[in-house]
Amino acid sequence: MKAAPEAPDDCLARNEWICGKYLSTRSEILTDAVIQHLELTAISVLIGLVLAVPLAVAARRWHWASGPLLGLTTVLYTIPSLAMFSLLLPVYGLSAALVVAGLVLYSLTLLVRNILAGLRAVPEETRQAARGMGYGPIRLLLTVELPLAVPAAMAGLRIATVSAVSLVTVGAIVGYGGLGNLIYAGMNTYFKAQVLTASVLCVVIAIAADLLLLGVQRLLTPWQKGARG
């Protein structure tokens, strides 16, 4: 990296918090970090979702399974992120898979709880009406219970995604932290513009992801807005 030798009096040289020159000279690094951040978040939350749905359905079906499952999710959620990543170190080594595995465990926890709450909130009358119309257990699950659990599941998905965006930064400890890498490097070199820019981008990504999922939720559950028309 060039240290701007002929222009010593710009905002980079003065180490200011807000620096337009930082954005223009390091746009490539920033873009790479944002892409890594998005990839880590998206992959983790998607794997978490794929695992959470069958677990929640199983816990709904077999009551004896729900107690231990919810207890386990509480334990997992209580373990601090830095410790979680560290515990996975012997299994995954210094890799992106370590960060993804840690984030999957957190997302899974939030998603299982919310999907299970959503499934439990389906009124018994609705279930019986569907059975009376000749619905088998699988058709009942797929076309009645799961759609009705979507609002609760989406609420969980939004919390899981926003949390994951924030937790990715801790992945900097193994070198796979997306924007967290820039914050970590900026801390060691006292590079104010880099730390502030990366931090703000993290929050922007979290808010954008939340709004995106809110839009998806509106599309998936048109009946919730139907009362208006």
Place this chain on the structure above:
Amino acid sequence: MNTLSDAWDWLTDPANWSGGDGVWHRLTEHLVLTVVCLVISCLIALPIALVLGHLGKGGALAVNISNVGRAVPTFAVLVLLLLTPIGKWGQGPTVVALVLFAVPPLLTNAYVGMREVDRSIVQAARGMGMTGRQMLWRVELPLALPMILNGVRIAAVQLVATATIAALAGGGGLGRIITAGFNLASTAQVVAGAVLVAAFALIVEGLFELAERLAPGWARGRTA
């Protein structure tokens, strides 16, 4: 697993427990940081939440502040504070960051708890001629107590986690064992530190769980 036995060896070596970088010192740091910051956060958040809840004002702020807190990365806040003048004052950034992240759950839970008190009970209290202050202390606060304590529990667990991450930004506490392990490329020490942190967090959560199980007896007795 070889790493697990190495981690066990690390944990059972008395040399790793004594001294400035030893487990006892880091454990004390972690405990003091958590307790002190929990007290500070409660002193800041609870009076505000109780008054807002009693008056029924500022609800949007009290509820949304938790969502905002979740979107802001702890690590980013710690590093930002470290680079400000606060960073020159030892544990300053850690304490400020810990309080910042403990206040939202306290505020939200206490406010919601106060607002969820049955309005007819509040009206009955008013009908009996209670003043606003009496209603707050004798009616609303006791009834909101379970929610308030739930907020304290969430805040405490959050504090333990945040204090761990503080080690990444040079703060003290058990997280330092993990970051030192990474610097030494010692997987055994990283895992040993992580086990200590996880155990500490689970014990804190477990204590609150226990307190909650023991509490309803007297809580109900007083409010019935």
